[in-house]
Amino acid sequence: MDAILLQLLNGLDKGGAYALIALGLTLAFGTLGIVNFAHGALFMLGAFCAVTFNKFLTISKSVKDESITFFDAYKEVPYLEIWWGDTGAAIIDYAVPLSILFAIPVMLLIGWALERGLIQYFYKRTHASQILFTFGLAIVIQEIIRHIFGANPIPTPAPEIVSGSANIGLYLGLGENIIYPWWRLIYFSFSIIVITAVFAFLKFTTFGMVVRAGIQNREMVGMLGINIERRFTIVFSLSAVVAGVAGVMYAPIVPPDFHLGMDFLVLTFVVVVVGGMGSLPGAVAAGFLLGVLQSFAAMNEVKEILPGIDQIIIYLVAVVVLLVRPRGLMGVKGVFED
Amino acid sequence: MGSKAVLQVTNVLKTFGGLKALNNLNLTIEEGTVHAIIGPNGAGKSTLLNVCIGQLTPDTGTVEFDGQIITGLAPHEISQRGISRVFQTPQIFEDLDILQNVMIPALAHIDGQFTFNAVKDLRHRNEVKRAAMEIIEQMNLGDQLHDRAGAMSRGNKRRLELAMCLVQKPKLLLLDEPTAGMARADTNQTIEILKKIKATGMTKVIIEHDMNVVFSLADRVSVLAQGTIIAEGTPQEIRESEIVKEAYLGGAKI
Amino acid sequence: MLRGFLKINMKKLLKNNLVIMIIFSVVVLTMPIWMQPFGAAYPDILQKFVIFGVFAIGYNILFGLTGYLSFGHAAFLGVGSYTAVWSFKLLTMNIIPAIILSVIMSGIFAVLMGYVALRRSGIYFSILTLAFAQMCYNLAYSVLTPITNGETGLQLAKSDPRVIDRLFSEAGEGLPSTTLFGIETSGYSGFYISAVVMIIVFYISLKIFNSSFGLKLKAIKSNQNRMRYLGFNTRPYLLTAFVISGMYAGLAGGLLAATDPLAGAERMQWTASGEVILMTILGGVGTLFGPLLGVIIIKYFENIFSAINQLDLHSFYSIFPTWLENAMVSISSLFVGEGWHMTLGLLFMLVVAFLPGGVLEGMQLTYKKLTTYVSKKRNKTGGESKKETGVNHGK
Numbered sequence: 001m002d003a004i005l006l007q008l009l010n011g012l013d014k015g016g017a018y019a020l021i022a023l024g025l026t027l028a029f030g031t032l033g034i035v036n037f038a039h040g041a042l043f044m045l046g047a048f049c050a051v052t053f054n055k056f057l058t059i060s061k062s063v064k065d066e067s068i069t070f071f072d073a074y075k076e077v078p079y080l081e082i083w084w085g086d087t088g089a090a091i092i093d094y095a096v097p098l099s100i101l102f103a104i105p106v107m108l109l110i111g112w113a114l115e116r117g118l119i120q121y122f123y124k125r126t127h128a129s130q131i132l133f134t135f136g137l138a139i140v141i142q143e144i145i146r147h148i149f150g151a152n153p154i155p156t157p158a159p160e161i162v163s164g165s166a167n168i169g170l171y172l173g174l175g176e177n178i179i180y181p182w183w184r185l186i187y188f189s190f191s192i193i194v195i196t197a198v199f200a201f202l203k204f205t206t207f208g209m210v211v212r213a214g215i216q217n218r219e220m221v222g223m224l225g226i227n228i229e230r231r232f233t234i235v236f237s238l239s240a241v242v243a244g245v246a247g248v249m250y251a252p253i254v255p256p257d258f259h260l261g262m263d264f265l266v267l268t269f270v271v272v273v274v275g276g277m278g279s280l281p282g283a284v285a286a287g288f289l290l291g292v293l294q295s296f297a298a299m300n301e302v303k304e305i306l307p308g309i310d311q312i313i314i315y316l317v318a319v320v321v322l323l324v325r326p327r328g329l330m331g332v333k334g335v336f337e338d
Numbered sequence: 339m340g341s342k343a344v345l346q347v348t349n350v351l352k353t354f355g356g357l358k359a360l361n362n363l364n365l366t367i368e369e370g371t372v373h374a375i376i377g378p379n380g381a382g383k384s385t386l387l388n389v390c391i392g393q394l395t396p397d398t399g400t401v402e403f404d405g406q407i408i409t410g411l412a413p414h415e416i417s418q419r420g421i422s423r424v425f426q427t428p429q430i431f432e433d434l435d436i437l438q439n440v441m442i443p444a445l446a447h448i449d450g451q452f453t454f455n456a457v458k459d460l461r462h463r464n465e466v467k468r469a470a471m472e473i474i475e476q477m478n479l480g481d482q483l484h485d486r487a488g489a490m491s492r493g494n495k496r497r498l499e500l501a502m503c504l505v506q507k508p509k510l511l512l513l514d515e516p517t518a519g520m521a522r523a524d525t526n527q528t529i530e531i532l533k534k535i536k537a538t539g540m541t542k543v544i545i546e547h548d549m550n551v552v553f554s555l556a557d558r559v560s561v562l563a564q565g566t567i568i569a570e571g572t573p574q575e576i577r578e579s580e581i582v583k584e585a586y587l588g589g590a591k592i
Numbered sequence: 593m594l595r596g597f598l599k600i601n602m603k604k605l606l607k608n609n610l611v612i613m614i615i616f617s618v619v620v621l622t623m624p625i626w627m628q629p630f631g632a633a634y635p636d637i638l639q640k641f642v643i644f645g646v647f648a649i650g651y652n653i654l655f656g657l658t659g660y661l662s663f664g665h666a667a668f669l670g671v672g673s674y675t676a677v678w679s680f681k682l683l684t685m686n687i688i689p690a691i692i693l694s695v696i697m698s699g700i701f702a703v704l705m706g707y708v709a710l711r712r713s714g715i716y717f718s719i720l721t722l723a724f725a726q727m728c729y730n731l732a733y734s735v736l737t738p739i740t741n742g743e744t745g746l747q748l749a750k751s752d753p754r755v756i757d758r759l760f761s762e763a764g765e766g767l768p769s770t771t772l773f774g775i776e777t778s779g780y781s782g783f784y785i786s787a788v789v790m791i792i793v794f795y796i797s798l799k800i801f802n803s804s805f806g807l808k809l810k811a812i813k814s815n816q817n818r819m820r821y822l823g824f825n826t827r828p829y830l831l832t833a834f835v836i837s838g839m840y841a842g843l844a845g846g847l848l849a850a851t852d853p854l855a856g857a858e859r860m861q862w863t864a865s866g867e868v869i870l871m872t873i874l875g876g877v878g879t880l881f882g883p884l885l886g887v888i889i890i891k892y893f894e895n896i897f898s899a900i901n902q903l904d905l906h907s908f909y910s911i912f913p914t915w916l917e918n919a920m921v922s923i924s925s926l927f928v929g930e931g932w933h934m935t936l937g938l939l940f941m942l943v944v945a946f947l948p949g950g951v952l953e954g955m956q957l958t959y960k961k962l963t964t965y966v967s968k969k970r971n972k973t974g975g976e977s978k979k980e981t982g983v984n985h986g987k
Contacts, residue, residue, distance in 0.1 A: 035715055121945070127715050128661045129944050132873065135866055136940025143934035147926055266726055266862060273719045308735030315723035322712055322720060391821060417823035429821070431814035434807075442811045445804055446823040463804065502822070 006180070007295045013184040013253065015291020016191030017043075020246035021268040022275060022283035023198060024239035030278045031214040031235045034119055035127050037134040040265025041141040042240050045110065046103055046247025047256035048145055051154050053099035057092050094159050096252055103248045104241055111240030115233045123232075138261065146258035153255035158183040183252050190249050195284055198242060202280070211235055270318040276328030286329055290314050342369045343402075344510055344541045345390065350399035352385055352565075359385040360396065361565035367510070372542045374552045374573075377562035383545045384426065386562070387512050390543075391423050392416040404509065417446070420509035424516055428495035432488030436479055436498060439487050440470035443502045469505055477501045477531065493524035497531070504535065511535075513544045517551055529554060553577070609798060617791050624780065632892055638783040640891045642790040643847045648871045648883035649790070649797050650840020654833050655869070656878035657806060659813035660713070663865045664705060664721030667728040668698040668838045670860030672845025674732075674739065677746045677855045684756035685768045687777055687785070687850040691843065698842020699835055701728075706834035710827055713816070725862050732857035745856035770850050782851040789847060793840060794884075800836070801880060809833055810878075841868075870936065874943050876950030885951055890936070897935055900928040 025039045060076035080088030091098065118137065122130050157163065165179045202208035210231060247256070254260065271290055275282030290313075296302060297313040309316075321328060345367040352360040359382045367373050375383055388394040390401055392413040400409045408416050431439050444466045474480055477497045482490070487498060496516060503511055516532070517525040525548065532555055536542070546552050552559060552573065559576040561569040569582050576582055619626075623641065627633040651665055672694035679690035709720040732740040740746055748767050757768070770777045777785055800806045812819050812826050819826050849855055858864070871890050876882025905921040905928070912920060927935045947954050 118941075125948075128659070128718075129948060131661065131715070131718065132869065133941055133944040136937045136944065139933055139937030139940065143926075143931060143937060147931065147934075262863070266722060269719055270723055273716060277715075308731050311730035311734045312727040315727045318723050319708060319720060322716060323708065326712060326716075393821075412825070413820040414823050414825045417821055423821060429815060429818045431811045431818065433814040434810060438807060438811075441804075442808060442819075443822045445808065466804075506822070 003299065003301075004296075007299055008292055009180050009184075010298075011292030011295035012288065013187040013191075013291075014294065015288035016188045017246055017250055017264070017287075018268055018271045018291050019284045019287025020191050020194060021243055021264055022271045022287045023195060023280060024242040024246075025268060025272050026275070026278065026280050026283040027198075027211075027235055027239040027242070030280070031211050032119070032232050033123060034236075035130045035134070036119075036239075037131050037265065037269075038114075038138040038141060039134075039239070039243055040261035040263075040268065041138040042107070042110070042243040042261070043247040043250075043264055044145065044256065044258065044261030045141065046107060046244030047156075047251045047260055048149065048247075049103035049106055049244060050096050050099040050156050050248045050251040051149065051256060053102045054092075054095040054156055057095050096156060096158055096248065100245055100248050103244045107241045107244030108237045110244075111237030112233060114240070115236040119236060120229075120232070138265070142258045142261055149258065151258065153257040155255040156251040158186075158252035187249050187253060191246070194242060194245060198238075199280070207231065207234070267314055270314055272328075274318050274321045274328055276330040279328065279330040282328055282330030290317060293317060343367065344369045344404060345543070346402040347386070347390070348400050348402065350386075350389060350396045350401065352382075352389060352394060352396045358565050360389065362399070363562075363566055365560060365567060367541060367543055368558075369541055370539050371557040372536055372544065372555050374544045374546055374556035374559045375562055376546065376549075376552060376559060376576075381562040382565045383562055384514060387423060387514055387543075387545065390416075390512060391421060417506075420506075421512065422503035422506050422508035422510070423512040424496070424499050424503055424514060426514040426518065428492070428499045430487050430495055430499050430502065432486070434487060435484045436474065436487055436490075437467070437470060437483045439498055440474055440501050440505050441466050444469045444505045446506065473501045473505045476504075476534070478527070493520050493528075496520065497528070500528075500531070509541060511540055511542045513542060513546075515545055515547060517546065517548050525551070609795075609802070612798065613791070613795055616794065620787050620791055621784070623787070624783070630892070632895065635779045635783050637891065637895050638780075639786055639851050640895075641888055642783065642786040643844050643851070644868070644871065644887045644891060645790050645884045646786075646793055646847065647841055647844035647868055648875075648887045649794055650837040650844070651868050651872050652837075652877065652879075652883045653797055653800060653840065654837035655872055656883070657801070657809035657813060658830055658833050660710075660830065660834070661718045661869070662709075662721040662834070662837075663718050663862050663869075664709070664725035665838065665841045665868055666862060666864035667705070667725040667860050668701060668841035669845040669848070669864065670728065670732065670855070670857065671698045671701050672842030673849045673855035673859055674746055674845075675842070676846040676849035677748070677853055678739075680748060680754075680770060680849070680853050681752040682755065684754060685770050686756075687770050687772050687846075689756075690770075690850060691789075691846040694842050694846030694849070695839050698845065699839045701842075702835040702838025703831070706831045706838070710830050710834060722862055722865075725860060725865060729857055729860040729862070732860060740855070740857055742857070745854055748853050770853050777850050778852070786847050786851065789843070793843065794880075798880060805829070805832075866940075867936075870940050870943070873948070873950055874939070876952035879950070879952050882950050882952040889951070890939075893935070894932060897928045898930075898932040902929075 021039065021043050024042070025036060028034050028036045028039065057080055058078045060078045061082065062074045063077045063082070064072060064074055078088065078092060080091055082088070084091075114137075118133075122133055125133075163183070165181045202212055214231075247260075250256075267290075268287075271286045272283055274290065275284070275286030293313055294310065297306075298310040302309060343366045345365070347363060347365040350360050350363045351358065361382075363382070363386065365386075375386070377383055385394065389396050389409075392408070392411055392415070395410060400407050402408065403416070403419060403421060406419075408419065408421075431442065434442075471480075474483065477500065479494065479498060479501065482494070487495065490498065500513075500516065513532075517528050520528065529551055532542075532544075536555065544552070544555065556573055559571065559573050560567050561576065561579075561582050569576060569579050571579070620642065623638055624633050627638065632638070647665075647669060651662075654660055654662060654665075675694040675697040676687075676690040679693050683689055705721065705724045709717055709724065712720060733742055750767060754768075772781075772785055775781050775785075808819070808824065808829055812824075812829060816826055845855075845859070848859075867890070871886035872883045873886070874889060875884065875886030902921065902925060905924050906917065909917045909920045909924075925931060927938075943950070
């Protein structure tokens with residue numbers, strides 16, 4: 001029982017990441033009709049926003065180390081600490097959550113630039129060309145990151161106070177065996193908040209209404225005389241921001257490297273297909289579902305019966321779902337069918 | 339008139355959401371006749387054809403072709419039994435040339451379901467080509483043999499699609515508004531062609547808005563409204579029928 | 593008059609399969625000679641040209657003829673390689689059984705994958721093939737390590753049984769090398785053997801392109817629904833095309849192992865499928881020679897670009913002042929050496945954006961433009977001839 005609960009928890013943070021990426025992906029092709037293979041790269045860019053912000057905060061100066069008295073030793077002390085002392089140190093400690101504030105404008109800008117500069121020319125092209133073009137774009141983005149940050153993963157720590165684990169079992173009165181890292185718990189809550197925010201935005205604003213109408217019937221909305229172009233740009237930027245903040249918060253869980261995006265991309269595409277192309281709730285549900293399934297498949301008890309199942313469970317589920325329910329779990333009729 | 343029924347639609351019900359597109363529809367098409375189906379927009383004419391060719395499966399009821407039930411069969415199986423359809427928007431192979439467009443259905447006629455004949459294709463090729471050329475000439479498309487089909491005018495596309503269906507020598511030909519959106523001259527040419535085919539005795543079902551076409555071609559006319567046949571008879575009878583005038587001519591803006 | 597006559601005859605001649613094959617074979621087999629000025633006349637890269645040529649020709653049969661975009665073909669390449677290496681380990685160092693087995697194995701995989709994936713079309717098909725390829729890749733790295741030797745890759749060992757070889761001779765000293773009845777299949781002989789194989793499979797693809805089977809595949813690409821309503825059950829056709837192209841990929845994998853008996857899982861990653869897609873579209877999807885052209889362009893530049901290092905760049909830009917030299921070097925180093933992938937990605941974007949028909953179509957367009965330009969010029973000088981052609985066209 002404990003083990004099952006623990007696996008459930010384990011799956012939730014990964015599921016949250018899948019859900020967030022899948023959400024942005026679905027937004028982009030639900031409204032714009034763009035199959036964006038560069039979406040994983042946007043997630044990765046988000047993670048590197050956290051890295052950059054962290055580096056930026058910790059720009060340091062060599063200062064004589066007073067604690068060593070035998071010889072002249074120097075240590076690197078960030079300017080922030082020199083200027084503001086403990087407050088500065090606290091800011092550095094909270095680099096990752098703070099970098100969300102940094103990532104949102106950056107990702108908005110990147111999303112805007114990509115849409116205006118490149119993506120907008122592909123709305124009328126076939127899905128195959130879109131896939132291939134954005135695939136090339138993803139490679140380019142990831143190579144730029146590798147050029148700047150190198151090929152090695154860069155550890156980006158979470159704030160001190162949440163770096164430990166929560167003894168959830170104790171809180172809930174279920175025994176002491178359910179211990180779960182705080183940050184993952186935060187990630188899960190964070191993803192829920194972002195998802196809720198996006199849904200609220202789509203549900204309660206006029207803009208969101210147009211977007212939802214666009215998912216239902218793109219041509220119709222275009223004919224209503226609504227300035228589609230500008231809205232397209234905003235939707236694409238929004239999807240970039242969602243992917244970006246998902247990446248920022250994921251940095252402490254997996255130290256980001258340039259390949260992070262590609263690893264997630266393939267999985268997320270499968271998630272989107274399982275959820276049903278063009279269905280936002282489907283994307284979210286499938287994200288969590290597959291995250292949890294994956295973590296169950298990683299249990300030793302399961303692996304003993306079906307060796308290697310943890311490696312392929314997501315793909316296996318995708319194959320089965322597509323064959324049984326061709327439109328995915330919550331697919332919308334007529335979306336992305338020939 | 340021949341008395342044998344080629345197509346027998348019995349109690350077909352098809353709903354989309356709450357809407358009854360076809361409401362317990364019954365229809366009999368007799369061999370060798372040209373049967374026109376008319377009716378206001380949204381009466382269920384295209385749905386009826388879609389059910390006949392297996393694009394849609396009816397909720398209840400059956401479609402019988404040549405004495406055998408064909409409901410539930412895949413579209414290609416139905417086509418193999420001898421039903422061909424000309425669509426409202428021409429469904430052709432836009433990327434291929436005209437000769438290839440007509441050769442492919444001719445191959446379907448000869449090859450049947452599936453053959454992998456990468457090597458011994460030459461045996462059929464001349465025979466297929468001859469059959470295709472014959473029809474293309476009939477349709478007056480001979481001078482554009484190697485033009486890309488997608489680049490043709492709409493009228494020519496329609497004629498090409500008709501050629502593709504005719505080359506299969508179907509027992510039953512379904513025509514969905516064969517003259518819609520055509521210029522007057524093109525319409526007349528199409529009527530001439532259809533008359534020529536009529537002489538061969540092929541059974542045809544025509545959905546048409548243009549009453550000139552209907553009255554100059556059809557042997558029998560059925561009037562479809564709200565998913566059921568409300569009247570059936572010779573063109574003359576239909577023209578004089580009060581019910582029809584009310585349901586159709588009164589309702590539709592012509 | 594005579595020129596026109598010759599032109600027509602030349603065109604007819606060039607449409608003749610036999611003539612095409614003779615010219616093609618000569619061009620391929622003389623590659624070691626005419627590649628010399630390009631600095632690519634050494635066996636390693638020549639082998640890559642022809643082996644990936646097989647891969648791309650096969651991929652083109654699926655993507656070019658039917659329009660189904662598969663992200664899973666790298667898996668077949670990997671399966672082919674593993675099978676071939678196992679054949680070397682267990683049976684014999686002769687490459688014939690290895691290659692035959694790798695084609696059969698990848699064919700079996702292709703039947704399984706195709707049977708499932710072809711139930712869907714469009715982007716769903718792409719994702720399904722992607723899912724399959726990733727499954728193979730992940731399994732090769734984890735549970736299947738006894739078969740694939742995981743990250744190290746599958747290699748020959750002295751202690752391998754090689755039962756058929758043992759019937760004829762004792763195990764020699766050191767690792768044996770792959771042979772074709774005694775001829776070693778590395779170096780130039782490896783190239784010639786692979787080249788002959790490629791010529792044969794090219795001929796098969798030529799036959800498929802010109803057959804009624806090929807015509808039906810093109811029709812499926814153009815309008816699959818119409819095919820169904822004309823009485824064709826399209827799935828067997830698609831499956832056949834899928835399996836053929838999968839077998840081509842397996843053959844390429846087998847050849848890779850035959851020239852260098854080693855197999856690693858990285859060959860199965862989906863980015864490897866991306867590479868073959870790029871080769872195909874770069875040259876020209878659905879054309880006979882396009883994919884081969886794409887292979888040569890990509891493999892050639894990969895070889896050159898990835899070999900350039902900072903020192904080379906510095907010496908290349910040494911004529912500029914130092915600050916400019918440094919700036920140029922740092923910009924260029926984005927694209928060469930390790931940065932080759934960046935060039936590849938950019939190339940991908942540029943080709944898809946501006947040359948969706950590939951280099952071959954680009955060349956045809958330029959040729960057409962040039963000839964119309966030339967004929968216009970000629971017409972300007974002689975108004976008479978213009979009138980004449982006008983009349984002819986009218987008729």
